[in-house]
Amino acid sequence: MKIAVDAMGGDNAPKAIIEGVEEARDLYPDLTFDLYGDPAKIKAVITNQDRLNIIETTEEISMGEEPVRAIRKKKDSSIVRAAKAVKEGDADAFFSAGNTGAVLAAGIFIVGRIHGIDRPGLTSILPIAKPGSKRQNFVYLDTGANAESKEKNLVQFAYLGKFYAEKVLGVANPRIALLNNGAEEDKGDKLHKDVWQLLNAEDELNFIGNVESGDLLFGKADVIVSDGWTANAALKATEGTAKMMLTLIKDGILNGGIRAKLGYLMLKPVFHRIGQKMSASTYGGAVLLGLKAPVVKTHGSSDATAVKNTISQIRTMLRTGVINETVKFFNQNNE
């Protein structure tokens, strides 16, 4: 299995990217990598070129560029070239830590949507934080590929999430929930009321009803489906608050004198475990589900461990055939 890697994307590229790729290469003998980017910069950080193939590209798409224009104009950028390799069958999956919009645009316009899918959904694998929970994480989409969504899109997101949870996370008959502003069936605006009815009518979905954004990380469902606008607002608020709570504790410790500092030393393992649990990079990157191949994006600030974890996630997607399963379902339903 070959992964096309955007070696130039992300705040710590190419160093963190190459380090993570090398760690994954050493772990997984069944993987090879095509590294798209500036050969001189890539070679400067590679320690061992086994199963790593460098492919020269001459352009770069920066973090602030307008995505669709960038992928149209910069044909020789690492993002466009890596996505094209996947489209043409030269690679099985596309990985990047670069400009999110450009990666999404390259996924949609170059790799291409599965037949029958109207809009792909950007999918995060998030931690279940509730102590004692049997499951460690859940599937959450669409976290922002679409600012405006229709009823049909959300039903498709539910199926995309269901297949991911079954195949990649190994959950049998995953519980599907709708993010809404209340638990009852009649909650929400017209879109969410209608989607509730549509999801409830799908025999193949184990639909369990609404979940509120305050319960996002409480493990109430294996797949939480939402329009991109709301999911994005709730996800960012969750991430921002988790970060802010740790900042507040840190500040309290710094200003709490010797007693607080001693307390911190004793609680350090507890804080470390919470930090690990809440860190997005523990569970891999964001997957643009609904495309013909895995297109996976990690945070721009990803370190080598996050890159390695994301490649491990891509490998599981490839080995479990989650995309074939999805293609088969949507083909059957569009004949």
Add this chain to the structure above:
Amino acid sequence: MKIAVDAMGGDNAPKAIIEGVEEARDLYPDLTFDLYGDPAKIKAVITNQDRLNIIETTEEISMGEEPVRAIRKKKDSSIVRAAKAVKEGDADAFFSAGNTGAVLAAGIFIVGRIHGIDRPGLTSILPIAKPGSKRQNFVYLDTGANAESKEKNLVQFAYLGKFYAEKVLGVANPRIALLNNGAEEDKGDKLHKDVWQLLNAEDELNFIGNVESGDLLFGKADVIVSDGWTANAALKATEGTAKMMLTLIKDGILNGGIRAKLGYLMLKPVFHRIGQKMSASTYGGAVLLGLKAPVVKTHGSSDATAVKNTISQIRTMLRTGVINETVKFFNQNNE
């Protein structure tokens, strides 16, 4: 100044309500209270009836009831009677910890909107959690009075928030921001793009642009304006995550052996301060801004301190004349 109190609303009513009212009464010699509810139940918990007048009502609106139907049918409920007293000039403000929907409906249909206001906005005063911030809190609306909002509503929310920040929080020239899915002017769906332009065109607003939900508590603005749907999703996610972080820490301590427990004892003052800072009840209740009088709702789970703080907030609203200021502005702009 007289406050009409729904003595029967909330999980701990009438005990917590009456205790909080008595604390406020003892603090503020300029306040009197009309307590609406079951006289026997109220008298059982009152310690001193000075400036407390009990008014008998025979019906109760429970937490689960459909709000609009409830206020239409239960004319002798404490919520309807207290709201009517305000409408008829027998009281200056309405306070409740009961059924949120019923309090909003009573506010809109009985107390009534200010001339020129299309939709009132449910307004929370939230903490600024960023260490070292000069300001302690900010104004956030609409947190859920409206599931669907129009451009015009959000511009009105901005003015409602501005007057509240100026008069009640004492902020000169408050910074107004729009909750959106990115910082740049062209971010968001059509509603948010249009509202950005409208807010930016208002000379009397100190509009500073977009704020993302991840930065909600970071003190970037004195007033954050949003449609009810998005504000509600972001607020609930923020509250849920803060609660969840504390749960995780508690669980880590309980399962971390003697070392973690010792650490906790030493950090206890730090956690206590954070808990205080993050507690909604420190800053009062949610105000339905845009009505002809203060209508203020606290959490159903409010204790006596939360009730006292909310009454203190209502007193500040009355003393500063924030509603007169708002009425004057909207009258001038609707001649």
